[in-house]
Amino acid sequence: MTDDDTAKPAFDRHMLEALVCPRTQGPLEYDADRQELISKSAGLAYPIRDGIPVMLVDEARRLDP
Template sequence: MAISKELLKIIACPKCKGDLKLSEDEKFLICENCKLKYPIEDDIPILIVDEALKLENE
């Protein structure tokens, strides 16, 4: 079971309250504003700023 599209429409970055998008591998929620990615573990997004990883420029 993956993150639902309905959840993605209402979920927001806990730091800046901006939109989050699902990564291509569906393992992270990405905030482009903060340059952070929040892990998804067992289909549960971990929306804790201290748990977020810095988004690397690819």
Template sequence: MLSATCLRLARALRRPRAPSAVVRRCLQVPGARSCADQSERTGQPGTFHPALLQFLVCPLSKKPLRYEASTNELINEELGIAYPIIDGIPNMIPQAARTTRQNKKQEEAEQH
């Protein structure tokens, strides 16, 4: 029984699949270039395209993010966290995010 399941899985993985609607939309972002085009023209493979921000939200708060080009991060102002972008791919895992502001006790001490 296990070998039959493995065989069906192997066949399913070999079948070509049409891209999902979300993937097709991302690929049709106005002014977006493929990674191959970007690496040939800019010399930097996989640079982040800010037009993707219309599709991305913070996984914790579900709020829009802001792209900070100087640090190459996606910023959530409300929570005070920044998600790194590595090789043009946002790392949206909350454990990978860094805090952008000091803790609340330090902020309150500075204000008084």
């Protein structure tokens, strides 16, 4: 098994052009370190799991004010 076999799939940054926050319909920012999509207008961070954004408000992490 190589390192490539255990690496997580990368998030396709071109998806950001098509994705919006499901709560506010506002833009998202990509946080590569935390593997999240950030909605500043909603104060939420949507997780990216196995390279796939989970765009469910119930799955989002609340950002600190």
